[in-house]
Amino acid sequence: MSESSLGAHHTDEPWQRLVAAALRAAYAWSVRGVHRNAAMREIARMTGVVMEVYGPGRGPVTPAVLVERLRAPLGGLLVDARQEVAELADVVLLDEEGNLTEKAYDLVCEHVVPLKEAAGAQRWLPTWVTMHSDQIRHRVFTAMIATTKQDEYVASRKFLVQHPAGGERDLVEKRDRTDGVRLAGGSYQDIPEEQTYRGPDGRGWWWRCPDCKWPMAVSSAGKVRCRYRPHSAVYDLLPGTRPKLRRRDDGPGAPLPVAQAAEGAKCVDAGVWRFVVVPGVSELRIAAAAERTKAEVQLWPLLDRYDLLVETGGEKFAVDVKECLSLNSLIDRLRTRPPSARILLPKPFRWQLEPLTDALPGLAVTTETKFLSQVRAAVRKAQ
Numbered sequence: 235m236s237e238s239s240l241g242a243h244h245t246d247e248p249w250q251r252l253v254a255a256a257l258r259a260a261y262a263w264s265v266r267g268v269h270r271n272a273a274m275r276e277i278a279r280m281t282g283v284v285m286e287v288y289g290p291g292r293g294p295v296t297p298a299v300l301v302e303r304l305r306a307p308l309g310g311l312l313v314d315a316r317q318e319v320a321e322l323a324d325v326v327l328l329d330e331e332g333n334l335t336e337k338a339y340d341l342v343c344e345h346v347v348p349l350k351e352a353a354g355a356q357r358w359l360p361t362w363v364t365m366h367s368d369q370i371r372h373r374v375f376t377a378m379i380a381t382t383k384q385d386e387y388v389a390s391r392k393f394l395v396q397h398p399a400g401g402e403r404d405l406v407e408k409r410d411r412t413d414g415v416r417l418a419g420g421s422y423q424d425i426p427e428e429q430t431y432r433g434p435d436g437r438g439w440w441w442r443c444p445d446c447k448w449p450m451a452v453s454s455a456g457k458v459r460c461r462y463r464p465h466s467a468v469y470d471l472l473p474g475t476r477p478k479l480r481r482r483d484d485g486p487g488a489p490l491p492v493a494q495a496a497e498g499a500k501c502v503d504a505g506v507w508r509f510v511v512v513p514g515v516s517e518l519r520i521a522a523a524a525e526r527t528k529a530e531v532q533l534w535p536l537l538d539r540y541d542l543l544v545e546t547g548g549e550k551f552a553v554d555v556k557e558c559l560s561l562n563s564l565i566d567r568l569r570t571r572p573p574s575a576r577i578l579l580p581k582p583f584r585w586q587l588e589p590l591t592d593a594l595p596g597l598a599v600t601t602e603t604k605f606l607s608q609v610r611a612a613v614r615k616a617q
């Protein structure tokens with residue numbers, strides 16, 4: 235996903251501010267056990283944002299009422315924008331236990347806009363609830379990747395995508411063995427508790443998602459699953475001092491993820507995972523498939539002007555991979571900032587082709603399957 239040209243954002247719509255405030259308040263509520271005062275202040279601040287959007291005498295007027303609304307479908311809060319946010323209308327942010335729901339992590343986070351009045355030092359709030367996805371990517375590429383040389387940039391970004399978690403010593407060894415990786419210190423942090431199982435002896439364990447390799451979420455009910463739902467394998471936890479997983483559905487006979495010790499293990503933060511690692515997995519998969527046809531592939535050319543440049547002797551194809559669960563926010567983004575290459579929808583997002591072309595008739599867009607057959611045909615022609 236190319237984000238090198240960070241254009242100014244257009245003025246945010248009131249409903250976007252509501253969604254952002256609701257997610258921040260829900261996040262704060264979910265961590266109030268750890269950040270008691272800061273969390274309650276944040277919920278009060280977000281109540282202020284919501285009241286300001288609604289205007290006097292309408293909508294939730296106290297933090298308690300706002301939290302109550304976060305346990306109900308978002309449509310109730312977004313009454314004036316039902317059309318624009320049909321995909322969010324049924325989404326609930328907080329479950330009965332006061333934890334964030336799966337949709338908060340994978341869909342609603344694509345709608346986050348920064349709230350100016352709530353900026354400032356809120357270091358306990360994660361980037362994915364306070365920043366626009368473009369800002370998170372931009373921050374990663376300027377702060378974490380410590381180089382402006384193209385080959386080092388590609389090696390570093392590829393490393394983050396391929397190694398989003400692992401034992402600290404192992405990550406360091408892999409980094410040192412891989413040519414050109416230049417990562418700034420502090421790129422990895424401890425594995426969060428919600429992605430860890432604590433055994434009866436107090437030792438922590440985590441499991442890699444088979445698709446993205448980041449630690450899967452471990453629910454208190456013993457369900458283990460990646461927070462990004464298109465990575466769809468679901469497991470039951472078999473507790474103990476050496477915990478194991480059992481696949482919940484029949485699924486393809488892939489090997490079961492093995493428990494890793496949480497002690498000494500690190501992972502990239504949730505914002506980097508969601509907006510760099512998750513799309514990066516698709517970008518690398520498509521690049522590898524194009525390479526197998528004997529085409530020449532460059533990843534993120536010109537320091538990320540777009541995602542892939544594929545050359546087949548005679549022809550050149552430039553594409554920008556867009557992996558967005560939210561069709562609305564994808565359309566909105568492409569409208570504000572026209573892409574510098576043809577849009578490519580990865581396999582699970584093929585369904586977006588028609589609605590996207592309907593909404594933006596001039597847009598050049600293709601799918602993973604169509605694109606790869608086009609590359610294959612061009613390679614054959616060149617031979």
Ligand SMILES: [Zn+2]
Nearest residue numbers: 443446460465
């Ligand atoms: Zn995953």
